[in-house]
Amino acid sequence: MLDLQGYGPGIFNGAILTVKLAIFSLIIAVLLGLITAVARYSGGKVASVLAVSYTSLVRGVPDLVLMMLIYFGLQVGLNNFSEWLYELHETYAINEFYIEQGWLTLSAFYEDGMYFNIDEFSAGVVTIGFIFGAYMGETFRGALLSVDKGQLEAATAYGMSDWQVFRRVMFPQMMRFALPGIGNNWLVLVKTTALVSIIGLSDMVKLAKEAAMTTYEPFLFFIPVAFVYLAITTVSEIVLKYLERHFSKGVEGH
DSSP states (O other): OOOOTTOHHHHHHHHHHHHHHHHHHHHHHHHHHHHHHHHHHHOOHHHHHHHHHHHHHHHHSOHHHHHHIIIIIHHHHHHHHHHHHHHHHHHTTHHHHHHHHTOOOHHHHHHTTOOOOOOHHHHHHHHHHHHHHHHHHHHHHHHHHHSOHHHHHHHHHTTOOHHHHIIIIIHHHHHHHHHHHHHHHHHHHHHHGGGGGGGTOOOHHHHHHHHHHHHTOHHHHHHHHHHHHHHHHHHHHHHHHHHHHHHTTTSTTO
16 A cells, blocks of 8 residues: 555645646636637737737747746736726825725725735636647637638528537537647646646645655655546546547548
């Protein structure tokens, strides 16, 4: 029986935290990816420039640097903005009006000592989702361009609305082409969750590192962590295979 010297429950909770972090990050990444892909696919100049700038920024800056920038920079930016709002209210004495109406004011907000303080988990989810949203955007864009335009025209000719064309024809066709890329992005995303320990989140990697430094037995803790990641990727492969079969129904060879 593997003896983790009392660190087992903590590392197990860290593994659950890692899975939650990966799933929430994936949801944000898929949403951002779809928005980015549609922005470029639609042909609008402003939307296209914004989407290209976003993907270029993420692909050109290391993930670790982006994580530090978002975690520290976002908190500083939000607090600076809230202080600016507070000074604006104080300057124009708007608070008295709000107090008369019985509304919460910025003065009360500050008197309670409340400032924006982003917790490590939320910061990790937003950062990883933001990073992989750019990669998902390129994946979805490639998949959108691969859909046969004749099918879309045929659906329109049958009287379908734009939403029906997207839901019944474009999305299923797009997913068939996008799933291999989504799978690759997901597997890399899972491994990237290990970076969140740099901003203080107690995921299983950080807990295993602390246990290894205390006991001087790194292999005892890091090998189970490696197996947890392998278990996640194995389950992911099974789910991806199922989705590939689902979205390939009716296609020759499946």
